[in-house]
Amino acid sequence: MGLIQRIIESSGIPTISISINRPYTEKIKPPRSIYLDWPFGHPLGEPGHVAQQAAVLTKLFDALYTIDTPGMMIDVGWRWGRDTYPPASWLGLPANGEGA
Amino acid sequence: MQPRRIFHQALARLAGHWPALSDRLVASFNPREETTIPWCPVRKPLDQLKIALVTTSGVHHASQPPFDMLDSQGDPTLRVISGGTIEEDYTITHDYYDHRDADRDLNVVFPIARLKEMWAAGVIGALSERHFSFMGHIEGAHIQRLTKEFAPQVAAMAQQDRVDAVLLTPA
Numbered sequence: 001m002g003l004i005q006r007i008i009e010s011s012g013i014p015t016i017s018i019s020i021n022r023p024y025t026e027k028i029k030p031p032r033s034i035y036l037d038w039p040f041g042h043p044l045g046e047p048g049h050v051a052q053q054a055a056v057l058t059k060l061f062d063a064l065y066t067i068d069t070p071g072m073m074i075d076v077g078w079r080w081g082r083d084t085y086p087p088a089s090w091l092g093l094p095a096n097g098e099g100a
Numbered sequence: 101m102q103p104r105r106i107f108h109q110a111l112a113r114l115a116g117h118w119p120a121l122s123d124r125l126v127a128s129f130n131p132r133e134e135t136t137i138p139w140c141p142v143r144k145p146l147d148q149l150k151i152a153l154v155t156t157s158g159v160h161h162a163s164q165p166p167f168d169m170l171d172s173q174g175d176p177t178l179r180v181i182s183g184g185t186i187e188e189d190y191t192i193t194h195d196y197y198d199h200r201d202a203d204r205d206l207n208v209v210f211p212i213a214r215l216k217e218m219w220a221a222g223v224i225g226a227l228s229e230r231h232f233s234f235m236g237h238i239e240g241a242h243i244q245r246l247t248k249e250f251a252p253q254v255a256a257m258a259q260q261d262r263v264d265a266v267l268l269t270p271a
Contacts, residue, residue, distance in 0.1 A: 001156040001236060001270045003243070004251040008154070008266050010138040011255035017268035023127070029134045030268075039116055040125075041157075041197040043269045044214075047205035053214050060267060061146055061224075070137035090221035 002028030016064040018043040018056065025073055032067040034059055035075045042080075054088035105169050108195035116198040142265060144225075149264040152228035153181075154254060156236030157202065157209035157271035158194025161186065166193035167235040174238040176246035178253055181231040183212055196237045197271045209271050228261050236271060 001017060002025055009015045009031045016032045019025035020043055025033055036043065036056070045052035056076075063074050078085075115122040142149075158167055160179040168175040190206055192199045202209045212231070219227045232254045238246050258266060 001154075001234075001268055003247050004154060004156070004234065004254065005266075005268050006134070006138050007247060007251040008255045008258065008268075009140050011252070011259060012140050013255065013258055013263055013266055014140045014142045015266045015268060018270060020270055024131060027131050027133045029137050031137055031139050040112070040122065041116070041199050041202055041271050042208055043157075043271065044208050044211050047201045047208050050214070053207050053211055054217075057211055057214050057218065057267075064142055064265060065146070070139040090218055090223045 002030040002033075005030040014064065016060055016067075018060065019073060022073075029071045031070050032063055033073045034063050035073050036078060038078075038080050050091065051085050051088065054091050055085035058086070058088055102170060105195050108169070112196055112198045144264055146224060147222055148225040150226040150228055150262060151215060151224050152258050152261065152263040152266050153183075153210060153212065153215070153231040153269065154233070154266055155210050155231075155269045155271070156234045157197075157199070157269065158192050158235040159186070159190055159202075159206065159210050159233045160193065161189050162191045163189075166191075169193065169195050171242075173240040173242045175235050176238050176242040176250055177234075178250040179233045180257070181210075181233050183216075183227060183229050183231055186210070186212060186231070194235050194237075194271060199271070202271070209269055211269070215267075225264070228258070228263050230257060230261055232257070 005015045005017050019033045019035045020038050044056050164179050207213050218224045
C-alpha cells in the first residue's frame with residue numbers, strides 16, 4: 001500500500017496512511033503514517049465500534065497536519081481490545097460509545 | 101473452491117488467533133528498501149479539504165470483477181468505488197486476511213460512514229464521490245504494473261476530482 005501512497009504523494013496530493021505492519025512500512029517509507037499494533041483486517045478497529053473508528057480517523061487527520069518530517073510514522077500506542085477511546089466531538093458520542 | 105484459496109483463507113484465520121504466525125507472515129514480506137521519500141505539504145485547513153479513500157483491503161462492488169486470487173503474485177488491478185453506494189453494495193475478495201469482521205462492518209477497513217459523518221459535522225470540507233480499492237499482497241512482476249499503471253491512474257483520477265488529501269487503509 002505504501003507504494004501506492006508514494007505515487008499519489010509524488011503526483012502532488014498529500015497522503016496519510018494507517019500501518020498495521022511496521023517492518024514493511026519502515027522499508028517502503030510512505031510520507032506520513034500512523035502505526036497501530038492491531039490484527040490484520042482491522043486498521044480502524046472492531047466492527048460496530050463507532051467511537052474507536054472515529055478515534056482512529058481523528059488521529060489520522062491530526063497526523064496529516066502534525067507530521068512535518070517526510071517518512072515519519074506515529075506509533076499511536078493503543079492496545080488491541082482496550083475499551084476507552086478519546087471522544088469524537090463531531091459525533092456527539094461519549095468515550096466508549098458504540099453505535100450500530 | 102480451489103485448494104490454493106482454501107489454504108490461504110485458513111492461514112489468514114489462524115493468523116488472527118496466533119500472533120507468532122502473524123509475525124511470520126509479516127516477516128515474509130520483504131520489500132526493497134526505499135531511499136527517498138516523496139513529500140507534498142498540506143495547504144488548506146481540514147474543514148476545507150476534499151478527501152478520497154484508497155484501500156488495499158480487496159473491497160469492491162458486487163457487480164465488479166473479483167480480484168484474482170489464483171495468481172501467486174496477486175492482482176494489481178484497480179476497482180473504482182462509489183462513495184454513494186458502497187455501503188449497501190460491497191463484497192471483499194481477499195484470501196490473505198480474515199475479513200469476517202469487515203464483512204460485518206465495512207468501516208473496519210473502509211471508513212466511509214465515519215467520513216460522511218465528519219463531512220456532515222463540517223469537520224472535513226468534502227468527500228470525493230470516487231474512491232479506490234486494491235487487494236494488496238502484490239509481488240514479483242505485478243509490482244511494476246501496480247506502480248507504473250494502476251497507482252498512477254488513481255493519482256490522475258484524484259486530481260481530476262480535485263481531491264486535497266488521500267487516506268490509505270490496509271488490511
